[in-house]
Amino acid sequence: MGNENMGKGMEMQRHDLIVIGSGPSGRRAAVQAAKLGRDVLVIENRLRVGGVSVHTGTIPSKTLRETVLNLSGWRERGFYGLAYRVKKDIEGKDLGARLRKTLDYEIDVLEHQFARNGVATIAGQARFLDPHRIQITPPDGEPVVHEGDKIVIAVGTRPHRPSHIPFDDCCIVDSDSLVAEPRVPRSLAVIGAGVIGLEYATIFSALDVPVTIIEPRANFLEFIDREIIEEFVHDLRKRGVNFRLGCKLDHVEIDAQGWPVAVLSDRRRIRTEMLLYAAGRVGATADLGLEACGLGVDDRGRLAVDPVTFQTDVPHIYAAGDVIGFPSLASTSMEQGRIAACHAFGAPPAPAPAFFPYGIYAVPEISTVGLTEEQVRQQGTPYEVGIARFRETSRGHIMGLQSGMMKMIFALGDRRLLGVHIVGEGATELIHIGQAVINLGGTLDYFVQNTFNYPTLAEAYKIAALDAWNRISLVPQMEDA
Numbered sequence: 001m002g003n004e005n006m007g008k009g010m011e012m013q014r015h016d017l018i019v020i021g022s023g024p025s026g027r028r029a030a031v032q033a034a035k036l037g038r039d040v041l042v043i044e045n046r047l048r049v050g051g052v053s054v055h056t057g058t059i060p061s062k063t064l065r066e067t068v069l070n071l072s073g074w075r076e077r078g079f080y081g082l083a084y085r086v087k088k089d090i091e092g093k094d095l096g097a098r099l100r101k102t103l104d105y106e107i108d109v110l111e112h113q114f115a116r117n118g119v120a121t122i123a124g125q126a127r128f129l130d131p132h133r134i135q136i137t138p139p140d141g142e143p144v145v146h147e148g149d150k151i152v153i154a155v156g157t158r159p160h161r162p163s164h165i166p167f168d169d170c171c172i173v174d175s176d177s178l179v180a181e182p183r184v185p186r187s188l189a190v191i192g193a194g195v196i197g198l199e200y201a202t203i204f205s206a207l208d209v210p211v212t213i214i215e216p217r218a219n220f221l222e223f224i225d226r227e228i229i230e231e232f233v234h235d236l237r238k239r240g241v242n243f244r245l246g247c248k249l250d251h252v253e254i255d256a257q258g259w260p261v262a263v264l265s266d267r268r269r270i271r272t273e274m275l276l277y278a279a280g281r282v283g284a285t286a287d288l289g290l291e292a293c294g295l296g297v298d299d300r301g302r303l304a305v306d307p308v309t310f311q312t313d314v315p316h317i318y319a320a321g322d323v324i325g326f327p328s329l330a331s332t333s334m335e336q337g338r339i340a341a342c343h344a345f346g347a348p349p350a351p352a353p354a355f356f357p358y359g360i361y362a363v364p365e366i367s368t369v370g371l372t373e374e375q376v377r378q379q380g381t382p383y384e385v386g387i388a389r390f391r392e393t394s395r396g397h398i399m400g401l402q403s404g405m406m407k408m409i410f411a412l413g414d415r416r417l418l419g420v421h422i423v424g425e426g427a428t429e430l431i432h433i434g435q436a437v438i439n440l441g442g443t444l445d446y447f448v449q450n451t452f453n454y455p456t457l458a459e460a461y462k463i464a465a466l467d468a469w470n471r472i473s474l475v476p477q478m479e480d481a
Protein backbone atom coordinates (compact mmCIF):
# COMPACT_ATOMS: atom_id res chain seq x y z
CA MET A 1 0.00 0.00 0.00
CA GLY A 2 1.19 3.53 -0.62
CA ASN A 3 0.01 7.05 -1.24
CA GLU A 4 -3.02 5.74 -3.10
CA ASN A 5 -4.66 5.31 0.29
CA MET A 6 -4.59 9.03 0.94
CA GLY A 7 -7.56 11.10 -0.11
CA LYS A 8 -6.94 12.92 -3.42
CA GLY A 9 -5.25 16.26 -2.84
CA MET A 10 -5.09 15.61 0.90
CA GLU A 11 -2.03 16.95 2.67
CA MET A 12 -0.40 14.35 4.85
CA GLN A 13 0.20 15.63 8.37
CA ARG A 14 3.52 14.96 10.05
CA HIS A 15 4.03 14.62 13.80
CA ASP A 16 7.03 14.15 16.07
CA LEU A 17 5.13 11.32 17.74
CA ILE A 18 2.09 9.24 16.86
CA VAL A 19 0.65 7.13 19.65
CA ILE A 20 -1.79 4.34 18.77
CA GLY A 21 -4.12 3.73 21.71
CA SER A 22 -5.13 6.11 24.51
CA GLY A 23 -4.94 3.71 27.48
CA PRO A 24 -2.49 4.26 30.38
CA SER A 25 0.70 3.67 28.36
CA GLY A 26 -0.42 5.68 25.33
CA ARG A 27 -1.65 8.55 27.45
CA ARG A 28 1.57 8.78 29.46
CA ALA A 29 3.74 8.53 26.35
CA ALA A 30 1.74 11.29 24.66
CA VAL A 31 1.70 13.66 27.64
CA GLN A 32 5.40 13.09 28.35
CA ALA A 33 6.34 13.85 24.73
CA ALA A 34 4.15 16.96 24.76
CA LYS A 35 5.88 18.12 27.95
CA LEU A 36 9.17 17.73 26.08
CA GLY A 37 7.80 20.21 23.53
CA ARG A 38 6.89 17.69 20.82
CA ASP A 39 3.95 17.65 18.44
CA VAL A 40 1.88 14.57 19.35
CA LEU A 41 -1.12 12.81 17.83
CA VAL A 42 -3.03 10.07 19.66
CA ILE A 43 -5.21 7.71 17.60
CA GLU A 44 -7.96 5.85 19.45
CA ASN A 45 -10.49 3.50 17.89
CA ARG A 46 -13.08 4.06 20.62
CA LEU A 47 -15.18 7.17 20.50
CA ARG A 48 -13.65 8.47 23.72
CA VAL A 49 -10.16 8.22 25.18
CA GLY A 50 -9.12 6.08 28.15
CA GLY A 51 -8.51 2.62 26.69
CA VAL A 52 -9.40 -0.71 28.22
CA SER A 53 -8.35 0.70 31.57
CA VAL A 54 -11.20 3.23 31.67
CA HIS A 55 -13.88 1.62 29.50
CA THR A 56 -13.86 -2.09 30.38
CA GLY A 57 -10.96 -2.95 32.73
CA THR A 58 -9.39 -1.30 35.73
CA ILE A 59 -11.79 1.52 36.52
CA PRO A 60 -15.08 -0.32 35.83
CA SER A 61 -14.02 -3.35 37.87
CA LYS A 62 -12.80 -1.22 40.76
CA THR A 63 -15.98 0.87 40.66
CA LEU A 64 -18.15 -2.27 40.71
CA ARG A 65 -16.12 -3.54 43.64
CA GLU A 66 -16.54 -0.32 45.59
CA THR A 67 -20.28 -0.20 44.82
CA VAL A 68 -20.76 -3.80 45.93
CA LEU A 69 -18.79 -3.30 49.16
CA ASN A 70 -20.80 -0.18 49.97
CA LEU A 71 -24.29 -1.40 49.10
CA SER A 72 -23.78 -4.82 50.64
CA GLY A 73 -22.48 -3.29 53.88
CA TRP A 74 -19.54 -5.68 53.52
CA ARG A 75 -17.15 -3.66 55.65
CA GLU A 76 -19.66 -3.41 58.51
CA ARG A 77 -20.64 -7.06 58.71
CA GLY A 78 -17.96 -7.78 61.33
CA PHE A 79 -20.11 -5.74 63.74
CA TYR A 80 -23.67 -6.07 62.53
CA GLY A 81 -23.69 -9.67 61.31
CA LEU A 82 -23.79 -11.43 57.94
CA ALA A 83 -27.38 -10.38 57.24
CA TYR A 84 -26.50 -6.65 57.41
CA ARG A 85 -27.12 -4.71 54.17
CA VAL A 86 -27.04 -1.02 53.29
CA LYS A 87 -29.47 -1.76 50.45
CA LYS A 88 -31.71 -4.77 50.18
CA ASP A 89 -32.07 -6.52 46.82
CA ILE A 90 -29.06 -5.11 45.00
CA GLU A 91 -29.67 -5.18 41.25
CA GLY A 92 -27.69 -4.60 38.08
CA LYS A 93 -29.01 -1.08 37.74
CA ASP A 94 -27.60 -0.18 41.16
CA LEU A 95 -24.17 -1.26 39.93
CA GLY A 96 -24.57 0.42 36.53
CA ALA A 97 -25.56 3.84 37.87
CA ARG A 98 -22.34 4.47 39.80
CA LEU A 99 -20.30 2.92 37.01
CA ARG A 100 -21.53 5.38 34.39
CA LYS A 101 -20.98 8.40 36.63
CA THR A 102 -17.45 7.34 37.55
CA LEU A 103 -16.43 6.53 33.98
CA ASP A 104 -17.83 9.80 32.61
CA TYR A 105 -15.91 11.76 35.19
CA GLU A 106 -12.71 9.81 34.58
CA ILE A 107 -12.92 10.31 30.79
CA ASP A 108 -13.60 14.01 31.28
CA VAL A 109 -10.42 14.33 33.35
CA LEU A 110 -8.39 12.50 30.68
CA GLU A 111 -9.78 14.59 27.82
CA HIS A 112 -8.91 17.71 29.78
CA GLN A 113 -5.39 16.37 30.38
CA PHE A 114 -4.87 15.84 26.63
CA ALA A 115 -6.22 19.32 25.85
CA ARG A 116 -4.18 21.02 28.59
CA ASN A 117 -0.99 19.48 27.24
CA GLY A 118 -1.79 20.27 23.62
CA VAL A 119 -2.01 16.60 22.59
CA ALA A 120 -4.17 16.13 19.47
CA THR A 121 -6.50 13.13 19.44
CA ILE A 122 -8.35 11.52 16.58
CA ALA A 123 -11.00 8.77 16.70
CA GLY A 124 -10.38 5.95 14.27
CA GLN A 125 -8.77 2.62 13.53
CA ALA A 126 -5.02 2.93 12.94
CA ARG A 127 -3.18 0.75 10.43
CA PHE A 128 0.43 0.96 9.29
CA LEU A 129 1.05 1.67 5.62
CA ASP A 130 4.81 1.63 6.10
CA PRO A 131 7.15 2.16 9.08
CA HIS A 132 6.30 5.89 9.36
CA ARG A 133 2.86 6.34 7.79
CA ILE A 134 -0.39 5.35 9.44
CA GLN A 135 -3.82 5.23 7.89
CA ILE A 136 -6.66 6.24 10.20
CA THR A 137 -10.18 5.10 9.40
CA PRO A 138 -12.70 7.15 11.39
CA PRO A 139 -16.05 5.58 12.42
CA ASP A 140 -17.82 7.72 9.80
CA GLY A 141 -15.74 9.26 7.09
CA GLU A 142 -12.85 8.81 4.71
CA PRO A 143 -9.49 7.38 5.80
CA VAL A 144 -6.69 9.88 6.37
CA VAL A 145 -2.95 9.30 6.58
CA HIS A 146 -0.59 10.78 9.17
CA GLU A 147 3.15 10.40 9.38
CA GLY A 148 5.13 10.03 12.61
CA ASP A 149 8.88 10.45 13.19
CA LYS A 150 8.47 8.17 16.18
CA ILE A 151 5.56 5.86 16.91
CA VAL A 152 4.36 4.23 20.13
CA ILE A 153 2.12 1.18 19.76
CA ALA A 154 -0.10 1.17 22.85
CA VAL A 155 -3.06 -0.84 21.58
CA GLY A 156 -3.45 -3.08 24.64
CA THR A 157 -5.35 -6.36 24.59
CA ARG A 158 -8.83 -7.80 24.18
CA PRO A 159 -10.40 -10.80 25.94
CA HIS A 160 -9.53 -14.20 24.47
CA ARG A 161 -12.79 -15.63 23.08
CA PRO A 162 -12.23 -19.23 21.91
CA SER A 163 -14.62 -20.27 19.16
CA HIS A 164 -15.99 -23.31 21.07
CA ILE A 165 -17.43 -21.10 23.85
CA PRO A 166 -20.95 -19.90 22.88
CA PHE A 167 -20.62 -16.32 24.12
CA ASP A 168 -23.95 -14.46 24.14
CA ASP A 169 -22.74 -11.52 26.29
CA CYS A 170 -25.64 -12.05 28.67
CA CYS A 171 -25.33 -15.51 30.29
CA ILE A 172 -21.91 -16.36 28.87
CA VAL A 173 -19.75 -13.29 29.16
CA ASP A 174 -16.18 -12.07 29.09
CA SER A 175 -14.83 -9.26 31.25
CA ASP A 176 -15.89 -6.66 28.63
CA SER A 177 -19.52 -7.73 28.33
CA LEU A 178 -19.81 -8.24 32.09
CA VAL A 179 -19.45 -4.50 32.68
CA ALA A 180 -21.31 -3.34 29.56
CA GLU A 181 -24.68 -3.98 31.28
CA PRO A 182 -23.88 -5.26 34.76
CA ARG A 183 -26.37 -7.61 36.38
CA VAL A 184 -26.42 -9.76 39.48
CA PRO A 185 -26.86 -13.44 38.54
CA ARG A 186 -28.29 -16.06 40.87
CA SER A 187 -25.10 -18.09 40.51
CA LEU A 188 -21.78 -17.66 38.73
CA ALA A 189 -19.07 -19.91 37.27
CA VAL A 190 -15.74 -18.25 36.60
CA ILE A 191 -13.35 -19.87 34.14
CA GLY A 192 -9.79 -18.91 35.04
CA ALA A 193 -8.33 -18.10 38.46
CA GLY A 194 -6.20 -15.25 37.16
CA VAL A 195 -6.38 -11.74 38.53
CA ILE A 196 -9.49 -10.74 36.56
CA GLY A 197 -11.37 -14.00 37.27
CA LEU A 198 -10.63 -13.82 40.99
CA GLU A 199 -11.58 -10.17 41.26
CA TYR A 200 -15.02 -10.73 39.76
CA ALA A 201 -15.54 -14.07 41.54
CA THR A 202 -15.00 -12.44 44.92
CA ILE A 203 -16.94 -9.27 44.09
CA PHE A 204 -20.04 -11.35 43.26
CA SER A 205 -19.44 -13.60 46.24
CA ALA A 206 -19.60 -10.48 48.43
CA LEU A 207 -23.16 -10.10 47.10
CA ASP A 208 -23.86 -13.64 48.36
CA VAL A 209 -23.94 -15.02 44.81
CA PRO A 210 -22.78 -18.68 44.90
CA VAL A 211 -19.54 -18.78 42.90
CA THR A 212 -17.50 -21.65 41.45
CA ILE A 213 -13.98 -20.97 40.19
CA ILE A 214 -12.63 -23.37 37.56
CA GLU A 215 -8.90 -23.42 36.90
CA PRO A 216 -6.86 -26.02 34.97
CA ARG A 217 -3.74 -25.56 37.12
CA ALA A 218 -3.56 -26.95 40.63
CA ASN A 219 -2.17 -23.61 41.85
CA PHE A 220 -3.03 -20.08 40.87
CA LEU A 221 -1.46 -16.63 41.16
CA GLU A 222 1.91 -18.35 41.28
CA PHE A 223 3.79 -15.04 41.53
CA ILE A 224 2.20 -14.37 44.94
CA ASP A 225 3.65 -15.66 48.23
CA ARG A 226 2.03 -19.04 49.01
CA GLU A 227 1.16 -18.16 52.62
CA ILE A 228 -0.87 -15.20 51.39
CA ILE A 229 -2.71 -17.41 48.88
CA GLU A 230 -3.45 -19.97 51.63
CA GLU A 231 -4.98 -17.21 53.77
CA PHE A 232 -6.93 -15.89 50.77
CA VAL A 233 -8.30 -19.33 49.83
CA HIS A 234 -9.22 -20.02 53.47
CA ASP A 235 -11.19 -16.77 53.55
CA LEU A 236 -13.00 -17.59 50.32
CA ARG A 237 -13.83 -21.17 51.26
CA LYS A 238 -15.28 -19.89 54.57
CA ARG A 239 -17.61 -17.72 52.46
CA GLY A 240 -18.68 -20.73 50.41
CA VAL A 241 -16.70 -20.06 47.21
CA ASN A 242 -16.09 -23.38 45.43
CA PHE A 243 -12.75 -24.09 43.79
CA ARG A 244 -12.42 -26.66 41.02
CA LEU A 245 -8.65 -26.65 40.60
CA GLY A 246 -6.71 -28.93 38.26
CA CYS A 247 -9.82 -29.19 36.06
CA LYS A 248 -10.10 -27.94 32.51
CA LEU A 249 -13.26 -26.58 30.95
CA ASP A 250 -14.11 -29.05 28.17
CA HIS A 251 -17.12 -27.30 26.69
CA VAL A 252 -20.22 -25.31 27.59
CA GLU A 253 -23.77 -26.60 27.07
CA ILE A 254 -26.99 -24.61 27.35
CA ASP A 255 -29.78 -26.33 29.32
CA ALA A 256 -33.55 -26.14 28.76
CA GLN A 257 -33.82 -22.98 30.92
CA GLY A 258 -31.11 -21.29 28.88
CA TRP A 259 -28.54 -21.58 31.68
CA PRO A 260 -24.94 -22.41 30.78
CA VAL A 261 -23.54 -25.73 31.99
CA ALA A 262 -19.75 -25.89 32.21
CA VAL A 263 -18.67 -29.44 31.44
CA LEU A 264 -15.23 -30.10 32.94
CA SER A 265 -12.46 -32.46 31.82
CA ASP A 266 -13.38 -34.83 34.71
CA ARG A 267 -17.01 -34.85 33.38
CA ARG A 268 -18.34 -32.80 36.29
CA ARG A 269 -21.10 -30.41 35.24
CA ILE A 270 -21.49 -26.97 36.78
CA ARG A 271 -24.77 -25.23 36.04
CA THR A 272 -25.00 -21.53 36.84
CA GLU A 273 -27.04 -18.58 35.64
CA MET A 274 -23.93 -16.82 34.38
CA LEU A 275 -20.57 -18.03 33.17
CA LEU A 276 -17.65 -15.60 33.05
CA TYR A 277 -14.87 -16.69 30.73
CA ALA A 278 -11.72 -14.98 32.05
CA ALA A 279 -8.96 -17.22 30.74
CA GLY A 280 -6.51 -14.86 29.11
CA ARG A 281 -6.28 -11.86 26.82
CA VAL A 282 -4.63 -11.36 23.44
CA GLY A 283 -2.76 -8.37 21.99
CA ALA A 284 -5.00 -6.12 19.87
CA THR A 285 -2.57 -6.28 16.96
CA ALA A 286 -4.49 -8.31 14.34
CA ASP A 287 -5.68 -5.27 12.34
CA LEU A 288 -2.64 -3.03 12.81
CA GLY A 289 -0.94 -3.97 9.54
CA LEU A 290 2.31 -4.68 11.36
CA GLU A 291 3.65 -6.55 8.33
CA ALA A 292 3.89 -3.15 6.57
CA CYS A 293 6.59 -2.09 9.01
CA GLY A 294 8.32 -5.45 9.36
CA LEU A 295 7.11 -6.36 12.84
CA GLY A 296 5.75 -9.73 13.95
CA VAL A 297 3.87 -10.86 17.06
CA ASP A 298 3.85 -13.99 19.23
CA ASP A 299 0.99 -16.54 19.41
CA ARG A 300 -0.91 -14.21 21.77
CA GLY A 301 -0.60 -11.21 19.48
CA ARG A 302 2.07 -9.55 21.65
CA LEU A 303 5.09 -7.53 20.54
CA ALA A 304 8.65 -8.02 21.78
CA VAL A 305 10.54 -4.93 22.98
CA ASP A 306 13.86 -3.97 24.51
CA PRO A 307 12.97 -4.13 28.25
CA VAL A 308 14.87 -0.92 29.02
CA THR A 309 13.96 1.39 26.13
CA PHE A 310 10.69 -0.23 24.94
CA GLN A 311 11.90 -0.10 21.32
CA THR A 312 10.68 -2.82 18.98
CA ASP A 313 12.96 -4.35 16.34
CA VAL A 314 12.26 -1.21 14.27
CA PRO A 315 14.09 1.39 16.39
CA HIS A 316 11.75 4.37 15.87
CA ILE A 317 8.70 2.23 16.75
CA TYR A 318 8.12 1.65 20.46
CA ALA A 319 5.53 -0.55 22.18
CA ALA A 320 4.25 -0.24 25.73
CA GLY A 321 1.45 -1.49 27.97
CA ASP A 322 -0.41 -4.78 27.80
CA VAL A 323 0.57 -5.38 24.17
CA ILE A 324 4.08 -6.28 25.37
CA GLY A 325 2.82 -8.76 27.99
CA PHE A 326 3.70 -9.15 31.70
CA PRO A 327 2.96 -7.51 34.07
CA SER A 328 -0.04 -6.07 32.17
CA LEU A 329 -1.04 -3.52 34.75
CA ALA A 330 -2.29 0.00 34.25
CA SER A 331 0.28 1.15 36.80
CA THR A 332 3.30 -0.35 35.02
CA SER A 333 1.90 0.52 31.56
CA MET A 334 1.97 4.21 32.47
CA GLU A 335 5.64 4.03 33.38
CA GLN A 336 6.49 2.10 30.21
CA GLY A 337 4.80 4.78 28.08
CA ARG A 338 6.65 7.57 29.87
CA ILE A 339 10.02 5.82 29.52
CA ALA A 340 9.41 5.13 25.80
CA ALA A 341 8.65 8.80 25.13
CA CYS A 342 11.67 9.96 27.14
CA HIS A 343 13.92 7.61 25.20
CA ALA A 344 12.43 8.60 21.85
CA PHE A 345 13.19 12.27 22.45
CA GLY A 346 16.59 11.99 24.07
CA ALA A 347 15.55 12.59 27.67
CA PRO A 348 16.39 9.23 29.24
CA PRO A 349 14.75 8.84 32.65
CA ALA A 350 16.55 7.54 35.74
CA PRO A 351 16.64 3.71 35.83
CA ALA A 352 13.41 2.19 37.15
CA PRO A 353 13.52 1.06 40.81
CA ALA A 354 14.02 -2.66 41.36
CA PHE A 355 10.49 -3.45 42.59
CA PHE A 356 6.99 -2.33 41.69
CA PRO A 357 3.88 -3.25 43.68
CA TYR A 358 1.27 -5.69 42.48
CA GLY A 359 -2.34 -5.06 43.48
CA ILE A 360 -5.16 -7.58 43.17
CA TYR A 361 -8.50 -5.98 43.99
CA ALA A 362 -10.26 -9.15 45.00
CA VAL A 363 -12.35 -9.22 48.18
CA PRO A 364 -10.13 -9.37 50.23
CA GLU A 365 -7.43 -7.36 48.48
CA ILE A 366 -3.95 -8.76 47.93
CA SER A 367 -0.89 -6.63 47.42
CA THR A 368 2.74 -7.50 47.27
CA VAL A 369 6.16 -5.98 46.64
CA GLY A 370 9.63 -7.53 46.52
CA LEU A 371 10.51 -11.19 46.85
CA THR A 372 8.19 -13.98 47.95
CA GLU A 373 9.39 -16.44 50.60
CA GLU A 374 9.70 -19.04 47.83
CA GLN A 375 12.01 -16.75 45.81
CA VAL A 376 14.15 -15.89 48.84
CA ARG A 377 14.57 -19.60 49.59
CA GLN A 378 15.49 -20.31 46.00
CA GLN A 379 18.16 -17.60 46.14
CA GLY A 380 19.56 -19.22 49.28
CA THR A 381 19.51 -15.93 51.22
CA PRO A 382 19.24 -16.53 55.00
CA TYR A 383 16.03 -14.78 56.08
CA GLU A 384 13.41 -14.36 58.76
CA VAL A 385 9.72 -13.60 58.53
CA GLY A 386 7.45 -11.39 60.64
CA ILE A 387 3.67 -11.67 60.62
CA ALA A 388 0.96 -9.26 61.78
CA ARG A 389 -2.74 -9.97 61.83
CA PHE A 390 -5.04 -6.98 61.29
CA ARG A 391 -7.14 -8.09 64.25
CA GLU A 392 -4.07 -7.35 66.43
CA THR A 393 -4.27 -3.65 65.52
CA SER A 394 -6.55 -1.17 67.27
CA ARG A 395 -7.69 0.11 63.90
CA GLY A 396 -8.67 -3.44 63.00
CA HIS A 397 -10.79 -3.65 66.21
CA ILE A 398 -12.50 -0.36 65.40
CA MET A 399 -13.25 -1.54 61.85
CA GLY A 400 -14.44 -4.95 63.02
CA LEU A 401 -11.87 -6.76 60.90
CA GLN A 402 -11.76 -10.48 61.45
CA SER A 403 -9.20 -11.31 58.83
CA GLY A 404 -6.24 -9.73 57.05
CA MET A 405 -2.54 -10.30 57.51
CA MET A 406 0.81 -8.79 56.61
CA LYS A 407 3.95 -10.80 56.09
CA MET A 408 7.39 -9.19 55.94
CA ILE A 409 10.61 -10.91 54.93
CA PHE A 410 14.01 -9.65 56.11
CA ALA A 411 17.54 -10.78 55.21
CA LEU A 412 19.28 -12.17 58.29
CA GLY A 413 22.69 -10.64 57.62
CA ASP A 414 21.97 -6.94 57.10
CA ARG A 415 18.26 -7.02 58.13
CA ARG A 416 17.28 -5.58 54.70
CA LEU A 417 13.61 -5.72 53.84
CA LEU A 418 13.20 -8.24 51.01
CA GLY A 419 9.45 -8.51 50.59
CA VAL A 420 6.06 -7.37 51.91
CA HIS A 421 2.91 -9.38 51.27
CA ILE A 422 -0.52 -8.31 52.42
CA VAL A 423 -4.00 -9.77 52.19
CA GLY A 424 -6.90 -7.84 53.65
CA GLU A 425 -8.57 -4.46 53.84
CA GLY A 426 -6.48 -1.63 52.41
CA ALA A 427 -3.68 -3.92 51.18
CA THR A 428 -3.24 -2.03 47.91
CA GLU A 429 -2.72 1.27 49.75
CA LEU A 430 -0.66 -0.10 52.64
CA ILE A 431 1.86 -1.72 50.29
CA HIS A 432 3.42 1.60 49.32
CA ILE A 433 5.14 1.97 52.69
CA GLY A 434 6.88 -1.37 52.09
CA GLN A 435 7.64 -0.38 48.49
CA ALA A 436 9.40 2.82 49.59
CA VAL A 437 11.48 1.05 52.23
CA ILE A 438 12.49 -1.79 49.89
CA ASN A 439 13.45 0.45 46.98
CA LEU A 440 15.41 2.77 49.29
CA GLY A 441 17.32 -0.21 50.69
CA GLY A 442 15.76 0.10 54.18
CA THR A 443 15.95 -2.44 56.96
CA LEU A 444 13.93 -3.85 59.83
CA ASP A 445 15.20 -0.95 61.96
CA TYR A 446 13.10 1.55 60.00
CA PHE A 447 9.90 -0.06 61.24
CA VAL A 448 11.08 -0.60 64.81
CA GLN A 449 12.46 2.91 65.26
CA ASN A 450 9.78 4.99 63.54
CA THR A 451 6.51 6.18 65.04
CA PHE A 452 3.36 5.25 63.10
CA ASN A 453 0.02 7.03 63.31
CA TYR A 454 -2.26 5.31 65.79
CA PRO A 455 -4.71 3.72 65.35
CA THR A 456 -3.97 2.68 61.76
CA LEU A 457 -3.69 -0.53 59.80
CA ALA A 458 -0.17 0.67 58.91
CA GLU A 459 0.72 -0.21 62.48
CA ALA A 460 0.78 -3.79 61.16
CA TYR A 461 4.21 -2.93 59.72
CA LYS A 462 5.55 -2.31 63.19
CA ILE A 463 3.92 -5.43 64.61
CA ALA A 464 5.27 -7.63 61.80
CA ALA A 465 8.74 -6.09 62.09
CA LEU A 466 8.78 -6.65 65.85
CA ASP A 467 7.65 -10.22 65.27
CA ALA A 468 10.63 -10.74 62.92
CA TRP A 469 12.90 -8.89 65.37
CA ASN A 470 11.91 -11.28 68.15
CA ARG A 471 12.56 -14.28 65.96
CA ILE A 472 15.92 -12.94 64.89
CA SER A 473 16.59 -12.27 68.58
CA LEU A 474 18.85 -9.31 67.96
CA VAL A 475 17.77 -7.92 71.32
CA PRO A 476 16.58 -10.17 74.12
CA GLN A 477 13.23 -8.45 74.74
CA MET A 478 11.20 -5.57 73.28
CA GLU A 479 8.79 -4.09 75.78
CA ASP A 480 5.71 -4.03 73.56
CA ALA A 481 6.49 -7.00 71.30
Ligand SMILES: Cc1cc2nc3c(=O)[nH]c(=O)nc-3n(C[C@H](O)[C@H](O)[C@H](O)COP(=O)(O)OP(=O)(O)OC[C@H]3O[C@@H](n4cnc5c(N)ncnc54)[C@H](O)[C@@H]3O)c2cc1C
Binds near residue numbers: 022050125287
Ligand atom coordinates in the same frame (compact mmCIF):
# COMPACT_ATOMS: atom_id res chain seq x y z
C1 LIG B 1 -11.15 -6.45 34.20
C2 LIG B 1 -9.79 -5.81 34.31
C3 LIG B 1 -9.38 -5.29 35.51
C4 LIG B 1 -8.11 -4.69 35.63
N1 LIG B 1 -7.74 -4.18 36.84
C5 LIG B 1 -6.54 -3.57 36.96
C6 LIG B 1 -6.14 -2.98 38.19
O1 LIG B 1 -6.87 -3.00 39.17
N2 LIG B 1 -4.95 -2.36 38.26
C7 LIG B 1 -4.11 -2.28 37.19
O2 LIG B 1 -3.01 -1.70 37.32
N3 LIG B 1 -4.46 -2.84 36.00
C8 LIG B 1 -5.64 -3.48 35.87
N4 LIG B 1 -6.02 -4.03 34.67
C9 LIG B 1 -5.08 -3.98 33.56
C10 LIG B 1 -5.13 -2.62 32.86
O3 LIG B 1 -6.43 -2.31 32.46
C11 LIG B 1 -4.21 -2.66 31.70
O4 LIG B 1 -2.92 -3.02 32.16
C12 LIG B 1 -4.12 -1.34 30.98
O5 LIG B 1 -5.38 -0.90 30.54
C13 LIG B 1 -3.19 -1.46 29.78
O6 LIG B 1 -3.04 -0.23 29.21
P1 LIG B 1 -2.54 -0.03 27.73
O7 LIG B 1 -1.81 1.26 27.73
O8 LIG B 1 -1.86 -1.24 27.25
O9 LIG B 1 -3.85 0.26 26.87
P2 LIG B 1 -5.35 -0.22 26.98
O10 LIG B 1 -5.95 0.29 28.25
O11 LIG B 1 -5.43 -1.67 26.72
O12 LIG B 1 -6.01 0.60 25.78
C14 LIG B 1 -5.61 0.43 24.46
C15 LIG B 1 -6.54 1.23 23.56
O13 LIG B 1 -6.09 1.18 22.22
C16 LIG B 1 -7.20 1.04 21.36
N5 LIG B 1 -6.78 0.42 20.08
C17 LIG B 1 -6.48 -0.89 19.84
N6 LIG B 1 -6.14 -1.06 18.55
C18 LIG B 1 -6.23 0.15 17.97
C19 LIG B 1 -6.03 0.61 16.65
N7 LIG B 1 -5.63 -0.22 15.68
N8 LIG B 1 -6.24 1.92 16.37
C20 LIG B 1 -6.63 2.78 17.35
N9 LIG B 1 -6.84 2.39 18.61
C21 LIG B 1 -6.63 1.10 18.93
C22 LIG B 1 -8.12 0.12 22.15
O14 LIG B 1 -9.47 0.16 21.70
C23 LIG B 1 -7.97 0.70 23.55
O15 LIG B 1 -8.90 1.73 23.76
C24 LIG B 1 -7.26 -4.63 34.51
C25 LIG B 1 -7.69 -5.14 33.28
C26 LIG B 1 -8.93 -5.73 33.17
C27 LIG B 1 -9.37 -6.26 31.83
